[in-house]
Amino acid sequence: MNDYILLPETSVKTVCESDVVVGGGGIAGISAALAAARNGAKVLLVEKGCLLGGLATLGLIAIYLPLCDGLGHQVSFGIAEELLKLSIRHFAEGEYPDAWIGNGREEERKAVRYKVQFNPHMFALEAESLLQAEGVKILYDTKICQAVVKENRITHLIIENKGGRQAISAKSFVDATGDAEICYLAGEETKEFEKKNVLANWYYFFSKGKIDLERLGFAEMSDDEVLNAENDETVESGEQISDIKYGGVDGEEISQMLCDGHAQMLKKILAKRQNDPTYVPVTSPTMPQLRMIRRIVGKYTMDRQEANKDFDTGIGCIGHWRKKGPVYAIPFETLYGNKIQNLITAGRCISVTDDMWDITRVIPACAVTGEAAGTAAAMSSNFSASDISSLREMLKKQGVKLTIHEVNIKEYI
Incomplete structure (x- = not known):
């Protein structure tokens, strides 16, 4: 309209x-x-x-x-x-x-x-x-x-x-x-x-007596990756959880990004719980992870x-x-x-x-x-x-x- x-x-x-x-x-x-x-x-x-x-x-x-x-x-x-x-x-x-x-x-x-x-x-x-x-x-x-x-x-x-x-x-x-x-x-x-931005939805989880950070989607590089990098390529680290990219200046698009991230988070949690029933989310991001x-x-x-x-x-x-x-x-x-x-x-x-x-x-x-x-x-x-x-x-x-x-x-x- x-x-x-x-x-x-x-x-x-x-x-x-x-x-x-x-x-x-x-x-x-x-x-x-x-x-x-x-x-x-x-x-x-x-x-x-x-x-x-x-x-x-x-x-x-x-x-x-x-x-x-x-x-x-x-x-x-x-x-x-x-x-x-x-x-x-x-x-x-x-x-x-x-x-x-x-x-x-x-x-x-x-x-x-x-x-x-x-x-x-x-x-x-x-x-x-x-x-x-x-x-x-x-x-x-x-x-x-x-x-x-x-x-x-x-x-x-x-x-x-x-x-x-x-x-x-x-x-x-x-x-x-x-x-x-x-x-x-x-x-x-x-x-x-x-x-534009790839999808990410980092969250905290509890498993086997401790709380940790799940870097779901785009992740910053580890020390080993950084220290051994010899070129300027801005490659993304971590698993790719979606082919869709997001600009971040449209309300409907941002809402869809959040829903997409939540869906991937739920998928990850259910998959983890198949082998580890103690695995539960503790907290999820309260803003879109747009870089x-x-x-x-x-x-x-x-x-x-x-x-x-x-x-x-x-x-x-x-x-x-x-x-x-x-x-x-x-x-x-x-x-x-x-x-x-x-x-x-x-x-x-x-x-x-x-x-x-x-x-x-x-x-x-x-x-x-x-x-x-x-x-x-x-x-x-x-x-x-x-x-x-x-x-x-x-x-x-x-x-x-x-x-x-x-x-x-x-x-x-």
């Missing part, structure tokens, strides 16, 4: 005025809110779910991928490392990086990536406690519906929750939604992921071929989680676009090519770009005119290493 209805105009009350509004409470949003608050900003974080962490917690993708290059060098620092340690404050579920956290020798670090499997529920609770301690206001169960734009600036976001439709305002806005939702609503140029959806078309679009290249505007470094060796220094211009002055992105919606997207969508990159975006948002409300030198100095004070030279990787200098 193509019928349209005309709704009556209504007034919307502004319920919150902040210095910085962060849209999305995943790892990028947590990092951005944390950085902005620590730099003196009044911060509101808007999250459509009911826990922080996004895919890492609500999506049960509970793998904190590497902060290193696979050759024994740490490349991501600052909040990226702080959150890894926070995720296992009480215990780790697997792949504990003792060689890194326990100050192991360089040879020991070459043998294992600086990564960990964490408990998503504990991580979400600890992240909430941390943000509240820093004065961040969190608005859960709230959908961002519209952006009000005047003279190339967002003045308000229209939100909806149990209190109805309301408006929130800020000087600066951080889009950490994972699908560039604020960018799209504000009229900033965006691009969808052309290859790459939509991103900003930024001032600069970074490509996978720019490995081991420094930028004068670099705001932090990440490794290649699928392969040992490459290091990427991310330029600030990948975080903002060409239209909306006071809007900056972080995490899965920064400006990168499709090939690079698979590298920057994971937790370390989300934390690195989130810290940079939040710091910038606390310092400026016009990102194309930001004082990049001052921003970089502030990030350095926060423990971030901005360039490949700074991480002292002699092989690349």
Whole structure:
């Protein structure tokens, strides 16, 4: 049907005025809110779910991928490392990086990536406690519906929750939604992921006296696979449970993806129970496990071929989680676009090519770009005119290493 209805105009009350509004409470949003608050900003974080962490917690993708290059060098620092340690404050579920956290020798670090499997529920609770301690206001169960734009600036976001439709305002806005939702609503140029997403439905199960994570469908690569990879192919790991791929910007399609995932989960559980009657599900994801959806078309679009290249505007470094060796220094211009002055992105919606997207969508990159975006948002409300030198100095004070030279990787200098 193509019928349209005309709704009556209504007034919307502004319920919150902040210095910085962060849209999305995943790892990028947590990092951005944390950085902005620590730099003196009044911060509101808007999250459509009911826990922080996004895919890492609500999506049960509970793998904190590497902060290193696979050759024994740490490349991501600052909040990226702080959150890894926070995720296992009480215990780790697997792949504990003792060689890194326990100050192991360089040879020991070459043998294992600086990564960990964490408990998503504990991580979400600890992240909430941390943000509240820093004065961040969190608005859960709230959908961002519209952006009000005047003279190339967002003045308000229209939100909806149990209190109805309301408006929130800020000087600066951080889009950490994972699908560039604020960018799209504000009229900033965006691009969808052309290859789309394979089906996955990770879940926790109980069997024979213990709880474990079932990585059903698409899975991140193991240490052995990563350390032995010699090419840049972004091959998918794990069993393929469907030939269908999903874009992630259509409500009916997302609903179908969730139903498809649930059906595969039930099939897996029933098959497991034939040989193990103790096998039962414990929890399932409460958001679709979509990795790459939509991103900003930024001032600069970074490509996978720019490995081991420094930028004068670099705001932090990440490794290649699928392969040992490459290091990427991310330029600030990948975080903002060409239209909306006071809007900056972080995490899965920064400006990168499709090939690079698979590298920057994971937790370390989300934390690195989130810290940079939040710091910038606390310092400026016009990102194309930001004082990049001052921003970089502030990030350095926060423990971030901005360039490949700074991480002292002699092989690349």
